[in-house]
Amino acid sequence: MYREEIKVLDCTVRDGGLINDHFFEDNFVREIYGAISASGVDYMEIGYKASKEILSPDEFGKWKFCDEDDIKKAIDGIEKNTKLSAMVDIGRVEKKHIIPAKDSVLDMMRVACYVKDVDKAIDLVNEMDSKGYETTINIMAVSKAIEVELDEALDQIEKETKVKAVYVVDSFGSLYSENVHYLVNKYRTHLKTKEVGMHAHNNQQLAYANTIEAIRKGANFVDATVYGIGRGAGNCPLELLVGFLKNPKFDIRPILEIIEKEMLPLRQEIEWGYIIPYAITGMFNEHPRAAMALRKTENRDKYREFYDTIAAAEAD
Amino acid sequence: MYREEIKVLDCTVRDGGLINDHFFEDNFVREIYGAISASGVDYMEIGYKASKEILSPDEFGKWKFCDEDDIKKAIDGIEKNTKLSAMVDIGRVEKKHIIPAKDSVLDMMRVACYVKDVDKAIDLVNEMDSKGYETTINIMAVSKAIEVELDEALDQIEKETKVKAVYVVDSFGSLYSENVHYLVNKYRTHLKTKEVGMHAHNNQQLAYANTIEAIRKGANFVDATVYGIGRGAGNCPLELLVGFLKNPKFDIRPILEIIEKEMLPLRQEIEWGYIIPYAITGMFNEHPRAAMALRKTENRDKYREFYDTIAAAEAD
Numbered sequence: 001m002y003r004e005e006i007k008v009l010d011c012t013v014r015d016g017g018l019i020n021d022h023f024f025e026d027n028f029v030r031e032i033y034g035a036i037s038a039s040g041v042d043y044m045e046i047g048y049k050a051s052k053e054i055l056s057p058d059e060f061g062k063w064k065f066c067d068e069d070d071i072k073k074a075i076d077g078i079e080k081n082t083k084l085s086a087m088v089d090i091g092r093v094e095k096k097h098i099i100p101a102k103d104s105v106l107d108m109m110r111v112a113c114y115v116k117d118v119d120k121a122i123d124l125v126n127e128m129d130s131k132g133y134e135t136t137i138n139i140m141a142v143s144k145a146i147e148v149e150l151d152e153a154l155d156q157i158e159k160e161t162k163v164k165a166v167y168v169v170d171s172f173g174s175l176y177s178e179n180v181h182y183l184v185n186k187y188r189t190h191l192k193t194k195e196v197g198m199h200a201h202n203n204q205q206l207a208y209a210n211t212i213e214a215i216r217k218g219a220n221f222v223d224a225t226v227y228g229i230g231r232g233a234g235n236c237p238l239e240l241l242v243g244f245l246k247n248p249k250f251d252i253r254p255i256l257e258i259i260e261k262e263m264l265p266l267r268q269e270i271e272w273g274y275i276i277p278y279a280i281t282g283m284f285n286e287h288p289r290a291a292m293a294l295r296k297t298e299n300r301d302k303y304r305e306f307y308d309t310i311a312a313a314e315a316d
Numbered sequence: 317m318y319r320e321e322i323k324v325l326d327c328t329v330r331d332g333g334l335i336n337d338h339f340f341e342d343n344f345v346r347e348i349y350g351a352i353s354a355s356g357v358d359y360m361e362i363g364y365k366a367s368k369e370i371l372s373p374d375e376f377g378k379w380k381f382c383d384e385d386d387i388k389k390a391i392d393g394i395e396k397n398t399k400l401s402a403m404v405d406i407g408r409v410e411k412k413h414i415i416p417a418k419d420s421v422l423d424m425m426r427v428a429c430y431v432k433d434v435d436k437a438i439d440l441v442n443e444m445d446s447k448g449y450e451t452t453i454n455i456m457a458v459s460k461a462i463e464v465e466l467d468e469a470l471d472q473i474e475k476e477t478k479v480k481a482v483y484v485v486d487s488f489g490s491l492y493s494e495n496v497h498y499l500v501n502k503y504r505t506h507l508k509t510k511e512v513g514m515h516a517h518n519n520q521q522l523a524y525a526n527t528i529e530a531i532r533k534g535a536n537f538v539d540a541t542v543y544g545i546g547r548g549a550g551n552c553p554l555e556l557l558v559g560f561l562k563n564p565k566f567d568i569r570p571i572l573e574i575i576e577k578e579m580l581p582l583r584q585e586i587e588w589g590y591i592i593p594y595a596i597t598g599m600f601n602e603h604p605r606a607a608m609a610l611r612k613t614e615n616r617d618k619y620r621e622f623y624d625t626i627a628a629a630e631a632d
Contacts, residue, residue, distance in 0.1 A: 176528065176560070177493065204556055205518075209525030212492065228590075239592070240520055243599040244492070256619040259592060264617060274544075274590070276555070276575060283559040301580060303572040 001212070002246040005195070005220040007165075009043040010036045010238055011230075013063055014087055015223075017047060018231035019270045023061035028262055029074045032226065035258035037082040039242065040249040043108060045085040045223075046071060050092040071105045083107035087138075088124065090117045095124075101132030108134040112169070115145045118153040122160050129162050136221065138167040138199060142183060143174045143285050154190035165195040165221040170210065173203025173233055173278065174285035177213045184217035197221030200236045202228055203282025205274055207236040212244060226255055227263040232288040233278040271295070276303045284310050317528070318562040321511070321536040325359040326352045326554055327546075329379055330403055331539075333363055334547035335586045339377035344578055345390045348542065351574035353398040355558065356565040359424060361401040361539075362387055366408040387421050399423035403454075404440065406433045411440075417448030424450040428485070431461045434469040438476050445478050452537065454483040454515060458499060459490045459601050470506035481511040481537040486526065489519025489549055489594065490601035493529045500533035513537030516552045518544055519598025521590055523552040528560060542571055543579040548604040549594040587611070592619045600626050 012032050013024060029046065036044045047063030055064060062070045066086045075084075085108040101107070109128045113121040118137075125135040137157055142150065157166055168183045175183070180198070187196040198214035198221070200207035211222050224238035239259065242252045267273075277291035280303070294306055328348050329340060345362065352360045363379030371380060378386045382402045391400075401424040417423070425444045429437040434453075441451040453473055458466065473482055484499045491499070496514070503512040514530035514537070516523035527538050540554035555575065558568045583589075593607035596619070610622055 177525065178532075202521075204559075205521050205524050205553065208521050209493065216494075237521065237590075240595060243520075243595070253620050253623060256592065256596075256623050260617045260619045274553075276572065279556060279559070280572075301576045303576045304569050307569060307572050 001215060001244060003215075003220070004247070006215065006245060006247065007042040007195075007221050008238070008241060008245070008250075009045060009085065009221065009223050010041050010082075010225060011045040011087075011223050011235070012036075012225040012238070014045040014047050015225055015231065015235055016229040016272075017061070017063050019229070019272060021060050022047060022063040024063060026074060028266070029063065030078070031258060031262050033075050033082070034078050035226070035254040037078055037080060038254035039251050041082055041238070041242070043083045043085050045087055045110065046074070047086055048092070049086040049088045049098070049106075049109065051094045051097045053094070054092055066106070068099070068104060075105070083134075085110055087112055090120045090124070095127050098128060098131055104133075106133065108136070108164075110136040110138055110167075112138045112140055114140055115142075115149050115153050118156060122156060125161050125163050135161070135163045136165045136167060136197060137161070137163050138169050138197070140169045141171040141287075142168055143170060143172055143179070151186070151190065154187060158191050158194065163194055165197040166191055167197035167199050167221065167223075168214065168219070169199045170201050170207075172285050172287060173201035173207065173282035175200070175210055176206065177210060180210045180213045181217050184214050184219050188218055195220040197223070199223040201230065201233055201282070202235060202274070203233040203278045203288070207234070208240045211236045211241060227259045227267070229263065229266075229272050232272065232292060233275065233282065234272040277306050280307050280310055284314055286310065317531060317560060319531075319536070320563070322531065322561060322563065323358040323511075323537050324554070324557060324561070324566075325361060325401065325537065325539050326357050326398075326541060327361040327403075327539050327551070328352075328541040328554070330361040330363050331541055331547065331551055332545040332588075333377065333379050335545070335588060337376050338363060338379040340379060342390060344582070345379065346394070347574060347578050349391050349398070350394050351542070351570040353394055353396060354570035355567050357398055357554070357558070359399045359401050361403055361426065362390070363402055364408070365402040365404045365414070365422075365425065367410045367413045369410070370408050382422070384415070384420060391421070399450075401426055403428055406436045406440070409440075411443050414444060414447055420449075422449065424452070424480075426452040426454055426483075428454045428456055430456055431458075431465050431469050434472060438472060441477050441479050451477070451479045452481045452483060452513060453477070453479050454485050454513070456485045457487040457603075458484050459486060459488055459495070467502070467506065470503060474507050474510065479510055481513040482507055483513035483515050483537065483539075484530065484535070485515045486517050486523075488601050488603060489517035489523065489598035491516070491526055492522065493526060496526045496529045497533050500530050500535050504534055511536045513539070515539040517546065517549055517598070518551060518590070519549040519594045519604070523550070524556045527552045527557060543575045543583070545579065545582075545588050548588065548608060549591065549598065550588040593622050596623050596626055600630055602626065
């Protein structure tokens with residue numbers, strides 16, 4: 001697949017940071033940026049933007065806040081082929097803490113929201129847009145969205161913002177290809193002047209397949225992470241996506257090298273990937289929190305029992 | 317997805333046996349059959365049928381031969397809801413060693429062949445058919461098949477055999493959904509009186525996705541293994557497939573239980589799954605043998621170097 005408009009965003013550090021509360025070593029972030037930039041990937045999301053009055057630096061590492069100085073230090077001396085992005089959750093950043101883009105190393109800000117919070121998201125992206133950032137809105141948990149509310153939200157975003165892209169976010173890793181086709185088609189129908197994005201989770205080993213399916217249906221912004229790192233089951237593996245895309249600007253080799261150098265050792269310390277409790281919450285279209293909780297107990301591998309618990313809760 | 321015609325075949329012991337030369341403990345095979353039978357899965361392939369004059373029992377475990385007494389012992393006392401199958405490679409079994417189905421615990425025999433060997437496969441399935449077995453032909457490495465030869469082979473199978481199904485076998489884990497759609501449509505066009513089957517490999521995390529895509533296009537025989545076990549990257553995970561299929565006869569819970577009981581410990585002893593060198597051979601549509609060889613050396617995790625080696629060989 002080659003289409004010039006396709007933009008790949010690596011969110012290794014941002015989504016991976018959800019596993020370890022964003023406490024990555026400086027050198028890890030630096031190595032990842034070096035590999036991503038060398039691979040020709042368009043964007044790298046380096047963390048969240050949050051105000052320290054709202055979230056405590058005692059509880060979260062520096063990539064929950066993305067201070068300018070921390071980012072500058074992490075990428076200093078590396079050739080910058082890849083734009084930088086930060087994600088913002090609704091209610092976690094004060095507008096006064098968003099500095100003008102011309103004074104920032106960040107190029108893009110992406111606002112993550114549920115459908116119900118779309119008005120807040122629109123307000124926020126317009127603030128960011130006025131300060132010179134590229135923006136996107138990432139609609140989380142779209143597999144649980146009420147359809148008429150989703151339609152209205154998309155129409156509002158189309159009319160009231162200048163975002164580059166609006167993402168289908170399969171937060172629970174529950175979408176099948178036919179759902180992806182349906183949602184990308186729906187987004188494209190409502191969003192005449194924006195691109196459609198895809199952010200997939202790998203609970204059912206479908207993150208990469210669904211990302212390809214989104215691309216086939218016209219999505220041009222696609223998220224992935226090195227070796228599929230990400231909370232719970234993780235995300236679409238960047239190395240597979242780059243292996244699939246034929247755009248000559250991409251080079252898979254720096255990504256393969258960073259897997260052997262950084263991701264294999266990291267995987268020994270923190271877990272992500274195909275793990276049965278996450279597959280089960282994906283099957284039930286449920287938030288992975290019950291699976292995350294289970295993995296911290298001695299029953300972490302009691303799969304049948306966990307299935308029965310989730311099935312019983314569904315039946316209630 | 318619910319379609320009464322869909323038949324699921326578990327090949328945990330047969331395809332998994334390619335990792336350890338079929339040296340499974342008796343109790344493992346027994347436990348797997350118990351779980352598969354309890355889950356309502358239609359068939360279980362318990363190993364290969366081979367003649368001991370051709371392959372040596374010193375080199376291979378008992379599930380390379382599937383002696384009647386060994387199978388009987390393995391399933392003795394378990395309620396038999398699941399039919400039993402054995403796979404046969406061309407040239408590895410003498411016809412005289414195929415006993416009549418009425419004297420066998422096997423219900424089905426599947427012949428694996430490359431397109432070029434289709435005449436031998438037809439001869440063999442007709443022998444099996446005359447002895448009372450259900451049969452299939454599994455066309456291996458279809459991603460490398462010459463199209464006109466594949467078309468002819470399918471026409472011949474349609475005319476000259478009574479096989480239940482003919483399989484698309486993605487031996488190298490290189491097919492994408494559009495290839496699966498194309499091949500299943502092609503098979504259905506040529507095979508008016510047979511079912512189409514899908515046997516996927518998971519090199520690029522697409523085995524489950526491609527199996528679903530094959531089902532969507534009308535394939536009714538689908539292979540899977542518990543926890544995705546299989547040579548190299550492994551196969552379509554049975555637990556995901558059964559979670560997807562809505563046929564009320566299926567019960568995922570015995571499969572989840574056998575994963576926690578048998579597959580987690582086994583995965584500590586032998587490896588399969590998402591492993592980068594297998595992803596690379598999949599991307600290049602190559603046999604995994606170079607990746608299998610690499611994994612036995614100290615360079616097992618030198619991914620970039622391995623990629624360059626394969627890329628250079630392709631360019632020659």
